[in-house]
Amino acid sequence: MGKQYNSVRAMIKEMDTDAGFKEKAELEIENRQISKFLVVLRCTHGLTQKQLAGKAGCTQSRVSKIEASYDTEISVKDMIDYGKALNLKLEIGYRKPTVKIVDLIKYHAGKISFYLNQLVEIARDKDDESINEGVFNFFKEAIVNINALILKPYSKLTFPGKSDKNIIHISAPLDAMESISNGADNTNKASK
Amino acid sequence: MAEWTIETTGQYDRDSKYYSKKHPEELTAVLDNLDTYLLLLNACAGPFQATAGFIHNEPDGMKAIDQKGSKSRNKLQQTRLYIYAHHEKQILYLLGIGGKSGQGEDIQRCREFVRLIRTGG
Numbered sequence: 001m002g003k004q005y006n007s008v009r010a011m012i013k014e015m016d017t018d019a020g021f022k023e024k025a026e027l028e029i030e031n032r033q034i035s036k037f038l039v040v041l042r043c044t045h046g047l048t049q050k051q052l053a054g055k056a057g058c059t060q061s062r063v064s065k066i067e068a069s070y071d072t073e074i075s076v077k078d079m080i081d082y083g084k085a086l087n088l089k090l091e092i093g094y095r096k097p098t099v100k101i102v103d104l105i106k107y108h109a110g111k112i113s114f115y116l117n118q119l120v121e122i123a124r125d126k127d128d129e130s131i132n133e134g135v136f137n138f139f140k141e142a143i144v145n146i147n148a149l150i151l152k153p154y155s156k157l158t159f160p161g162k163s164d165k166n167i168i169h170i171s172a173p174l175d176a177m178e179s180i181s182n183g184a185d186n187t188n189k190a191s192k
Numbered sequence: 193m194a195e196w197t198i199e200t201t202g203q204y205d206r207d208s209k210y211y212s213k214k215h216p217e218e219l220t221a222v223l224d225n226l227d228t229y230l231l232l233l234n235a236c237a238g239p240f241q242a243t244a245g246f247i248h249n250e251p252d253g254m255k256a257i258d259q260k261g262s263k264s265r266n267k268l269q270q271t272r273l274y275i276y277a278h279h280e281k282q283i284l285y286l287l288g289i290g291g292k293s294g295q296g297e298d299i300q301r302c303r304e305f306v307r308l309i310r311t312g313g
Contacts, residue, residue, distance in 0.1 A: 002200035004283075008227040011198055016205070017212040025220045029227050036228045039244055040235045049245075064245070068261040 034071045038082055042067075045086050055085035116142070196233045196277075200286045201305055207289035211271070218271040221262035222289065226273060229257060233277060233284060250274065250299055252306045254287070274302040276309060285309060 005011040049063040123135040211219040248256040256272040270292035290298035
């Protein structure tokens with residue numbers, strides 16, 4: 001089969017055609033990031049344009065127009081309306097374009113740590129067995145998923161000296177879960 | 193959740209080259225919609241019901257992405273980008289591009305690709 005790409009823009013960059021077309025096509029995609037985000041938001045909530053319009057109190061053609069808009073044409077009100085219709089709170093943030101990807105990853109890692117600690121606090125405060133169990137199960141899943149999240153892109157890396165021996169192997173999920181469960185049981189026993 | 197990868201076929205490469213020269217606005221509109229579809233694939237855990245007007249269901253699990261939603265002032269020709277999403281491999285295959293007139297032949301040709309993909313060819 002043919003070549004592989006991680007994004008449509010990466011594919012356009014590699015196209016065997018004139019630079020003018022590539023530039024225009026890339027710009028078109030770049031200028032419609034917010035409207036695409038809104039389409040994704042609607043579809044992941046399983047709503048049609050008509051259903052969302054009903055919840056937002058506008059017409060289906062209005063939703064269609066918003067979803068075809070350039071970023072500069074979408075108002076904050078449009079975004080608030082989408083949020084209301086999907087029962088979501090709007091959060092707006094700015095980021096310097098000079099911020100490095102590694103810093104973004106560190107920022108999000110910090111956020112993950114913050115929210116994980118919040119979960120632990122909730123579990124401790126409530127002293128409810130079902131909540132405790134839910135949080136505990138979430139942590140078990142998170143440990144496996146976060147490892148997989150890092151290992152998958154890492155496995156795609158090629159650099160001098162990298163061999164199979166260098167790949168980090170994690171325990172089978174069941175083994176890992178067992179040792180975590182044992183650790184948790186011991187902690188529970190100790191606290192009692 | 194792992195990200196989806198796009199994989200092109202020789203047919204797609206030839207078609208996109210032709211469209212970039214003869215129908216650049218149509219190709220831009222189709223690629224813009226493809227970008228939205230890829231975002232949807234990455235946002236959803238499994239097969240999903242994408243309720244966007246530019247996606248059409250075709251035989252053998254194929255989908256066609258059209259040029260709708262473009263802000264071009266010109267009236268764009270009906271254009272279809274044929275795709276196949278392999279959910280196990282998380283690869284989105286781009287099979288080919290065509291117009292409304294040769295739709296039947298395009299679909300038949302793309303179905304052959306899909307059969308090859310499904311049998312691991």
